[in-house]
Amino acid sequence: MTLTGLLFQMLQIVVALALAPLLIGWVNQCRAWLSNRSAPPLTLPYRTIRKLFTKDAVVADNASPIFRITPYIVFGAMCCAAAIVPSLATALPFARAADAIALVGLFALARVFIALAAMDIGTSFGSLGARREMFIGFLAEPALLMVLFTASLISGSTSLATIVDAFAHRELGIYPSLAFAGVAFTMVSLAENARIPIDNPATHLELTMIHEAMVLEYSARHLALLEWASWLKLFNYSCIGLALFVPFGIASGDDWTALATAALALVAKLAVGGALLALIETLSAKLRIFRAPEFLGTAFMLAVLAMLVNLLLGS
Amino acid sequence: MNVAPLGLAAARLPAGVPAQRAQVSSGQFLTACRLAWEQGAQLVALWATDERDRRRGFCVRVALEDRDGLTILEHWLPTEDSRYPDLTPIFPAANRMQRTTYDLMGIGAEADDQRPWLWMASWPIDRFPLRRDFEASPKWEPGQEEYDFVRVEGDGVHEIPVGPVHAGIIEPGHFRFQIVGEKVLRLEERLGYTHKGVEKRFEAMTMAEGAKLAGRISGDSTVAYAWAYAQAAESIAEVVAPPRAAWLRALCLERERLANHLGDLGALGNDAGFAFGLAQFSRLREDVLRVNRTAFGHRLLMDVIVPGGVARDLEIGQALAMRDQANGMRAEILELRGIYDEHAGLQDRFRNCGAVSAELAAKLGMQGLAARASGIARDLRCDFPCAPYDTLAVRIASTGSGDVAARVAVRFDETLESLRLIDAIATRLLDPALAGDVYAPLPDTPAQRFAIGYVEGWRGPVFVALESGPGATIRRCHPHDPSWSNWPAIEHAVIGNIVPDFPLINKSFNLSYSGHDL
Numbered sequence: 001m002t003l004t005g006l007l008f009q010m011l012q013i014v015v016a017l018a019l020a021p022l023l024i025g026w027v028n029q030c031r032a033w034l035s036n037r038s039a040p041p042l043t044l045p046y047r048t049i050r051k052l053f054t055k056d057a058v059v060a061d062n063a064s065p066i067f068r069i070t071p072y073i074v075f076g077a078m079c080c081a082a083a084i085v086p087s088l089a090t091a092l093p094f095a096r097a098a099d100a101i102a103l104v105g106l107f108a109l110a111r112v113f114i115a116l117a118a119m120d121i122g123t124s125f126g127s128l129g130a131r132r133e134m135f136i137g138f139l140a141e142p143a144l145l146m147v148l149f150t151a152s153l154i155s156g157s158t159s160l161a162t163i164v165d166a167f168a169h170r171e172l173g174i175y176p177s178l179a180f181a182g183v184a185f186t187m188v189s190l191a192e193n194a195r196i197p198i199d200n201p202a203t204h205l206e207l208t209m210i211h212e213a214m215v216l217e218y219s220a221r222h223l224a225l226l227e228w229a230s231w232l233k234l235f236n237y238s239c240i241g242l243a244l245f246v247p248f249g250i251a252s253g254d255d256w257t258a259l260a261t262a263a264l265a266l267v268a269k270l271a272v273g274g275a276l277l278a279l280i281e282t283l284s285a286k287l288r289i290f291r292a293p294e295f296l297g298t299a300f301m302l303a304v305l306a307m308l309v310n311l312l313l314g315s
Numbered sequence: 316m317n318v319a320p321l322g323l324a325a326a327r328l329p330a331g332v333p334a335q336r337a338q339v340s341s342g343q344f345l346t347a348c349r350l351a352w353e354q355g356a357q358l359v360a361l362w363a364t365d366e367r368d369r370r371r372g373f374c375v376r377v378a379l380e381d382r383d384g385l386t387i388l389e390h391w392l393p394t395e396d397s398r399y400p401d402l403t404p405i406f407p408a409a410n411r412m413q414r415t416t417y418d419l420m421g422i423g424a425e426a427d428d429q430r431p432w433l434w435m436a437s438w439p440i441d442r443f444p445l446r447r448d449f450e451a452s453p454k455w456e457p458g459q460e461e462y463d464f465v466r467v468e469g470d471g472v473h474e475i476p477v478g479p480v481h482a483g484i485i486e487p488g489h490f491r492f493q494i495v496g497e498k499v500l501r502l503e504e505r506l507g508y509t510h511k512g513v514e515k516r517f518e519a520m521t522m523a524e525g526a527k528l529a530g531r532i533s534g535d536s537t538v539a540y541a542w543a544y545a546q547a548a549e550s551i552a553e554v555v556a557p558p559r560a561a562w563l564r565a566l567c568l569e570r571e572r573l574a575n576h577l578g579d580l581g582a583l584g585n586d587a588g589f590a591f592g593l594a595q596f597s598r599l600r601e602d603v604l605r606v607n608r609t610a611f612g613h614r615l616l617m618d619v620i621v622p623g624g625v626a627r628d629l630e631i632g633q634a635l636a637m638r639d640q641a642n643g644m645r646a647e648i649l650e651l652r653g654i655y656d657e658h659a660g661l662q663d664r665f666r667n668c669g670a671v672s673a674e675l676a677a678k679l680g681m682q683g684l685a686a687r688a689s690g691i692a693r694d695l696r697c698d699f700p701c702a703p704y705d706t707l708a709v710r711i712a713s714t715g716s717g718d719v720a721a722r723v724a725v726r727f728d729e730t731l732e733s734l735r736l737i738d739a740i741a742t743r744l745l746d747p748a749l750a751g752d753v754y755a756p757l758p759d760t761p762a763q764r765f766a767i768g769y770v771e772g773w774r775g776p777v778f779v780a781l782e783s784g785p786g787a788t789i790r791r792c793h794p795h796d797p798s799w800s801n802w803p804a805i806e807h808a809v810i811g812n813i814v815p816d817f818p819l820i821n822k823s824f825n826l827s828y829s830g831h832d833l
Binding site for chain 1: 483586589593598664
């Protein structure tokens with residue numbers, strides 16, 4: 001572990017923390033423009049966090065410690081995930097400690113705690129949201145794993161850094177297996193990040209909520225951390241997608257100029273990705289919840305197809 | 316309806332629609348209602364009046380509508396202990412009206428369901444606010460009420476209480492779901508959170524002041540209420556509003572319908588996760604409201620319609636602006652309708668969601684827009700057109716499937732029809748032949764007169780029963796919202812649907828809380 005490597009690692013976490021609110025602000029702006037509304041400022045998520053941190057937290061009388069520690073665990077898990085997803089560089093000391101399967105595990109850990117916290121205070125909406133979240137989760141996780149396995153098969157490793165290194169340095173070409181995996185991954189990302197068509201992050205209708213229903217009882221700093229964590233999750237998923245499917249521009253050595261280029265490339269790619277996400281969300285309506293298995297089943301099938309194409313055709 | 320077979324004498328009632336009133340004895344009450352049902356009548360309203368100061372006890376009144384018009388049956392009860400027959404076996408919608416009548420007047424039906432409806436422990440249970448000798452006491456503290464919800468027992472069945480405080484800024488109502496998994500087994504509503512004693516307040520007002528209060532019963536239907544109230548007040552005073560005023564009233568009513576339908580169409584898209592629809596329809600609605608403001612001085616057209624006419628004439632420039640707006644908006648709405656109709660995700664949410672069959676709708680006595688979406692083609696503007704609708708030939712919008720998609724389709728059809736009507740009315744208002752006064756002052760109104768007003772608002776027919784007291788005061792005023800008949804239908808519409816579809820179903824009805832709770 002070199003000092004530069006460690007610096008890169010720290011820098012990448014800081015960049016993730018700083019850019020995550022910007023990404024969600026950008027997506028919201030694009031959504032507003034696409035439906036002819038005047039857009040909220042790009043910096044609104046930062047202000048939201050600042051506002052929430054200055055408020056007094058209200059916690060239900062019957063809340064157990066699980067309810068209190070969950071925001072920290074979820075936020076921590078997302079920070080760890082930001083550390084192992086190669087968003088800027090691949091020479092990350094932490095990346096060796098955890099591979100793609102561990103990453104899925106980190107997301108699952110956050111999910112379990114947030115669901116436990118939702119059920120902890122015993123409101124009907126919390127349990128409702130938790131139940132739906134687990135329902136979505138058990139369908140989305142296998143599909144996500146399949147996508148990552150396809151990438152592992154191509155590169156011969158489950159370590160994300162190695163996968164991305166391999167992808168970034170191969171010759172340009174069309175990989176049918178990656179095309180299937182890319183579509184599958186997009187679908188899983190929409191579901192996992194509580195976006196339309198699975199969940200609606202802007203809804204005020206408590207009976208239709210999934211993610212929002214679980215955090216309804218949170219306020220102030222707890223809510224700030226959970227919101228920030230959900231934005232980080234979107235950022236992490238975007239970075240996984242970018243690293244796997246458009247890895248160009250990522251810094252592979254410990255070279256500062258490469259890192260600067262990588263940062264610029266990342267911002268550009270996220271801007272395009274965020275606009276695409278906003279476009280998908282504007283064009284679709286929310287699915288009836290029992291259509292979610294069809295949606296995620298399709299994602300899983302595409303991911304399996306990607307793997308089969310890779311195994312059978314070697315492409 | 317024809318009450319002659321019962322040996323009853325019916326007196327004609329002055330109103331904007333054909334109406335009659337008949338007195339029935341306790342033996343005839345049920346028979347008359349059953350006969351009315353067999354003749355295709357629906358329950359419009361049920362209310363009671365305190366007549367003890369005239370030494371006549373109490374009077375329970377029932378308004379029924381059929382193809383011949385309105386019939387008001389009056390049933391006199393000598394003492395406060397006497398009961399009247401339960402009408403729910405014939406008209407299920409009577410249930411809540413009977414319970415409300417007991418809460419407010421202390422006159423009970425011989426029914427099984429004796430739970431309170433509007434009473435929420437904010438006054439003692441043995442006091443009845445609508446009685447003439449009622450006096451409120453500042454010492455009364457709001458209490459806790461234990462409402463007896465019907466529970467479903469079984470493996471995996473559980474309850475979700477929703478409201479009255481919601482996650483969004485909407486009116487308060489409580490919904491108790493009995494569900495298994497995501498499937499709704501039963502829904503029970505609990506309303507009354509916005510009860511503010513409107514009927515009692517009327518009794519301290521003069522006929523002229525009452526118009527203002529009538530326009531504030533339900534803000535989204537202010538024109539319909541104001542017109543219905545004006546109809547009743549004018550019938551009592553035996554004046555007819557000038558012809559130009561009638562055209563202006565119809566213009567306001569159609570603009571109110573337009574604004575509300577546009578708002579609902581956007582909100583329905585948004586509730587299905589299609590925010591694009593909300594943005595577009597909100598913009599169109601805002602355009603309508605702004606023209607309202609310039610033309611009549613109020614975005615929602617409050618206090619424009621007054622007994623005797625309208626408060627303000629329309630300038631030529633504004634009439635032209637409304638016509639241009641209606642014609643410009645038609646193309647936009649047709650385009651948006653195309654987007655809604657072709658959107659697979661949206662149609663998947665709308666179709667087969669919250670369906671009410673025509674048979675059920677008739678049995679429940681649904682009214683207005685929701686009934687038309689279930690194939691009950693009734694619209695006062697077509698069935699009993701008052702001036703100026705008698706010359707406008709309104710096309711009724713009705714489909715048969717009764718689901719959310721049908722209620723969306725009826726809204727689109729009515730929106731386009733309202734645009735046509737606005738265009739036609741504005742053109743007519745430009746005609747110099749129609750120039751003239753828009754207001755005829757009401758002479759001193761005679762006391763002890765009873766009259767009704769009945770107007771097709773955007774949600775359905777709005778009913779106002781008005782009785783004058785001495786010195787142009789109001790003796791009793793009972794405004795009745797179509798929501799009374801449609802709220803119970805939502806309980807049926809959601810059965811078998813999934814919980815996350817409830818907000819969409821509820822929004823597709825978009826019923827009034829304030830107009831219902833009074």
